Amino acid sequence: MGDHCTTDRPTPEGEVPTGELTKLGGVDVYVAKPADYPHSPSKLLLLLTGGTGIKSTNNQLQADKYAAEGYLVIMPDQFDNDPAPNTVNMAELNKDASWLETIKMKSAEGIKSFMIDMWLARHTPEKVLPILHKVIEGAKEEFADAVANGGGIYGVGYCFGAKYILILAGDHPDTVAWGQESPTDEEQGAVKKAPVIKAGAIAHGTMVTKEDLEAVKSPVYIIAVKDDPLFPEEEVLTPGRQALEKNQVDHEVQIFPGVPHGFAVYGDYDDSKIKQSQAQAYGLMLGWIQAH
Template identity: 60%
Template structure:
């Protein structure tokens, strides 16, 4: 894919650039060395495109978990496919995430977007929308450094509350309920799409996990007991965009067709992790498609407005790629 022009500077990140490492794309930042593997685009919404209007779905409960449900306009008079949509840290109350779900519903999917975080979305990383001082004083630099450390700490604490041991049981309970409620849509299998934080869990649901991992009793990377049975894959096919917290083993374990949208030189989904994971998929003969987008920030595929039209264009391309993959399977 050809390189794109640099994105326009995102005002919410201007004041952070002296305290964080720049990614090379204005408006984007890398996490500091040793900081949590989530960045600003994982925890903050972009401005919502005005033309998209108001979300059309509703929030209800399935197995004591809040879920945003959105359906095709003509459902149930015409058939639909059941799609599990897993968000980044902004969660199900984000207008952008709800509108993203609505877009898939408009293409014939009955979309289930569960609250993976039990009403505890990621803390926003922005602390200021004021323009950055071109020559900050020493005091200002210290304040920025302190703010960055505090943000990294709050994200680390949040991530410690939302591990696979906590998230996987939530997803399994929701899936059990919605497959019963929408048995017609689930009859051909469950499809899944995941952005940022949610991408890892699409990979895990597309893998054969040991039963204790699926039930939240053990971390996926820890040693399994001898003879521990495995649970079958929970989805038919999946698509992910610019994942975070993904290990090569997460990709290597996938056993269902998987589409991967990645960002070039993304510190939150490093090239070596993606390449080693994809190599394992190739060796195991798992159907997959990988596209690496250049000149876009991490989080670009999540619905939201950018001043740079080239990023908006790539956002549309990523959506069409993921939609096409799901429809073709």
């Protein structure tokens, strides 16, 4: 994962989140509602973040932006109160010299990379998908009006969260859809779960596989960064796009050149090109969801 997946950009001056941290299905969530909800109809949108998680001010502001467009936004803590490490406290690490010896790394950057690898090992589909399903089932019950008004649940995902939007937009064996091992017995895997979300939009995914894209059945909009090693075009995006075309899945792919991985996540940049690209990416993702 890149730095932009694990570290927030500066928050635009004067902006303060307006949603609330609460629980849904027993899971911590950030909920952002349109100003006139429930007096005016809304649609339910599941927003899955990068590694900075639901307590990130920028992620909360991103949810608020979608809420201002008429969506009831649910942003779950898919990391179970364990967001990605973005700083290294050397004093704490030095308390355990033996641990430092085992990782055999001298630089703070190397330690951070190791810690992120360990963090990713704790947050696999087997751990994340059951959390998301709890939230989705809770949302269907608590916000049934918004689900009904939208004819289903919409989804947007950034960085880490993008992979899971694709999974939720896919047609998977029953076990795989809940984060379990793929069945070896063909009969056991015969029962499939239909896509959980009606339509999805993702930006600069990480750990996305071509198999994730091959399974997608709901309409998806994909924003990628040119020459992005975290979402490689040749190995993942191109074969994935070919599979979407072959399977006749409604989709679009937009590749942004000259911007860093993570550029679409809300936050301030000095570079005007990145700022413009960020605003454009948001507009494209919002427009896709609105059109479906």
